[in-house]
Amino acid sequence: MGSGALPTSKRTDGEVPAIVVGRLPIYLRALSLLEEEGKEVTSSQELGKRLGISSAQIRKDLSHFGEFGKQGTGYRISFLKERLTEILNLNKYWHVALVGFGNLGQAIAHYGGFAVKGFHIKAVFDNDPNKVDQEINDIVIQHNSEIIQTIREENIKIAIIAVPLYVAQEIAELLVQAGVKAILNYAPINLFVPDDVQVQNIDPVVHLQQMTYYL
Amino acid sequence: MGSGALPTSKRTDGEVPAIVVGRLPIYLRALSLLEEEGKEVTSSQELGKRLGISSAQIRKDLSHFGEFGKQGTGYRISFLKERLTEILNLNKYWHVALVGFGNLGQAIAHYGGFAVKGFHIKAVFDNDPNKVDQEINDIVIQHNSEIIQTIREENIKIAIIAVPLYVAQEIAELLVQAGVKAILNYAPINLFVPDDVQVQNIDPVVHLQQMTYYL
Numbered sequence: 001m002g003s004g005a006l007p008t009s010k011r012t013d014g015e016v017p018a019i020v021v022g023r024l025p026i027y028l029r030a031l032s033l034l035e036e037e038g039k040e041v042t043s044s045q046e047l048g049k050r051l052g053i054s055s056a057q058i059r060k061d062l063s064h065f066g067e068f069g070k071q072g073t074g075y076r077i078s079f080l081k082e083r084l085t086e087i088l089n090l091n092k093y094w095h096v097a098l099v100g101f102g103n104l105g106q107a108i109a110h111y112g113g114f115a116v117k118g119f120h121i122k123a124v125f126d127n128d129p130n131k132v133d134q135e136i137n138d139i140v141i142q143h144n145s146e147i148i149q150t151i152r153e154e155n156i157k158i159a160i161i162a163v164p165l166y167v168a169q170e171i172a173e174l175l176v177q178a179g180v181k182a183i184l185n186y187a188p189i190n191l192f193v194p195d196d197v198q199v200q201n202i203d204p205v206v207h208l209q210q211m212t213y214y215l
Numbered sequence: 216m217g218s219g220a221l222p223t224s225k226r227t228d229g230e231v232p233a234i235v236v237g238r239l240p241i242y243l244r245a246l247s248l249l250e251e252e253g254k255e256v257t258s259s260q261e262l263g264k265r266l267g268i269s270s271a272q273i274r275k276d277l278s279h280f281g282e283f284g285k286q287g288t289g290y291r292i293s294f295l296k297e298r299l300t301e302i303l304n305l306n307k308y309w310h311v312a313l314v315g316f317g318n319l320g321q322a323i324a325h326y327g328g329f330a331v332k333g334f335h336i337k338a339v340f341d342n343d344p345n346k347v348d349q350e351i352n353d354i355v356i357q358h359n360s361e362i363i364q365t366i367r368e369e370n371i372k373i374a375i376i377a378v379p380l381y382v383a384q385e386i387a388e389l390l391v392q393a394g395v396k397a398i399l400n401y402a403p404i405n406l407f408v409p410d411d412v413q414v415q416n417i418d419p420v421v422h423l424q425q426m427t428y429y430l
Contacts (some may be wrong), residue, residue: 025424029403060393089427096423097286103294103325107318108419117420157430166321182426184419188244188328190266200422204323204399205332207415208311208373209240211397212304214413215372 016030016064019098025049028084035077068069094119097151097180098163099171101126101134101141106164109136119158123150127167144171151178158182165189172199231279238276241266243299250292258289309334312366312395314386315377316341316349316356319401323377324351336364336372342382358388366393373397380404387414 029051031187034042044055044062051058062068065087079137085091096119098105107160108114109121124136134141142150151159159180168187175183182198185191188206191199245265249257259270259277266273276282280302283295285429290377300306311334313320323329339351349356357365366374374395378386383402390398397413403421405414406414 021428022425024222024428025421026405028424029418029421030405032405061380087428088424089430090424093426094423100322101323105361107322113418114423117424119423121419156329158426181430182423184422184426189248190241190245200426202417202419202422203244203328203423204319204326204375204417205328205334206240206244207399207417208309208329208334209243209303209332210237210307211413211415212309213236213239213371215301215304215396 020061020064023053023151024084024088027061028081028088028090031077031081031084035081040077041074042077042080046074047058072115090118092118094158095122095154095161096120097123097125097147097156097174097175098162099125099144099147099159100164101128101131101136102162105162106136108160108186110173121160122154122156125150147171147174148178151175151180156180160184160186161191165196200210235276235279238268239299239303242273242276243303243305246292246296246299250296254290255292257292257295263288278308305333307333309373310337310369310371311335312338312340312362312369312371312390313377314340314359314362314374314390315379315401316343316346316351317377320377321351323401336375337369337371340365340418359389362386362389363393366390366395371395371406373399375399375401376406377401 023093030047031042044058048055048058056206065083068075068083078109096114098108098121101109101124105124105126109124114121121137121139124139124141125144125147126132126141132143140166159175161168161171161183165187167186168189172183172191172193176193176197183191183193183197185199185201188203190201193199242262245262245298246257254412259273262273263270280298282307283290283298311329313323316324316339320341324339329336336352337354339354339356340359340362341347341356346356347358372395374390376383376386376398380402383400383404384406385397387406387408391408391412398406398408400416403418405416408414
């Protein structure tokens with residue numbers, strides 16, 4: 001399935017399976033690319049071909065959220081994009097905290113893809129005194145000891161963990177204490193968090209190992 | 216499900232579902248951590264608790280590959296690790312090519328986690344003349360125009376794409392032409408590749424969007 005992440009998102013919607021929710025951002029990404037190519041209308045066939053997913057699966061996934069197109073006429077891209085954006089709660093700016101400003105944290109901070117999609121890194125933390133007080137994208141890097149106060153003050157709900165394995169759990173606990181409800185974890189470890197906190201893991205080694213099986 | 220990657224791995228084993236294969240590296244990672252903690256034996260219950268997966272699911276997943284433990288006595292960690300390593304074809308060193316040496320490519324090249332798990336970055340490519348001929352981990356960075364020759368000569372089967380969106384497809388085609396059979400793609404686009412080439416995608420934005428649904 002190409003899943004390097006674990007099903008650690010403990011909250012489920014009760015109605016829509018998590019695996020369906022997981023595909024919505026991928027549909028949204030494909031729709032944005034189609035729009036950039038100047039298209040106005042698409043079909044479950046076209047989307048399916050682009051994504052390597054059956055058109056029946058796409059129609060079934062979307063049917064969880066209502067009617068999006070008429071039989072035979074396809075989907076109006078702008079409308080479907082708008083609805084998916086709404087369903088995924090992306091019609092607002094999300095503030096994000098980044099913990100860890102090593103090589104990976106720096107790559108994340110410099111990645112333009114977040115802001116374009118409405119995710120703004122508003123606070124950056126590191127435990128290295130040489131990095132604290134440096135600036136990145138007009139943000140002053142703070143010491144890890146400021147995590148709780150800053151995140152509470154700025155009411156940040158999403159955080160990215162880009163610290164070494166052995167401190168990741170400790171950082172996760174600080175983030176949870178600060179009120180974070182969604183963690184994107186780059187440390188190669190499974191975090192223990194309360195049930196009302198989402199975790200998604202990114203571990204490139206897991207992805208590589210999922211492919212070597214077939215080689 | 217925590218899947219930021221698409222089910223673009225078109226090859227399936229015929230017997231073991233891809234979603235099961237996808238969990239094996241996660242079991243392996245958990246077993247390695249347990250071993251580092253000094254444990255010698257574990258159970259599907261303990262693994263399940265660590266991973267947020269039901270013990271029944273773990274037993275069912277492992278049953279695809281034979282018997283690993285006796286009822287009531289649990290799994291011998293070293294044995295289960297060894298078997299999973301073998302099943303995933305990880306009992307050898309894999310050579311990996313990295314294309315793109317921007318912020319992300321540099322973070323990837325510096326990440327110690329690959330080598331520890333048997334993935335050795337043996338060739339690095341970039342199209343920036345200022346980066347070509349620089350050294351990283353004793354590897355001389357080559358121009359993208361060398362991709363086909365070098366990868367063929369070194370018989371590299373796995374590549375990581377860390378280039379901008381708009382050149383990713385072109386790079387993927389060069390890699391396929393060079394004989395690469397597994398691509399870890401960091402560019403936020405779905406690559407078109409032949410059916411015998413595996414692709415896994417890592418897009419942090421997709422992971423964030425999978426969580427905002429629940430916020």
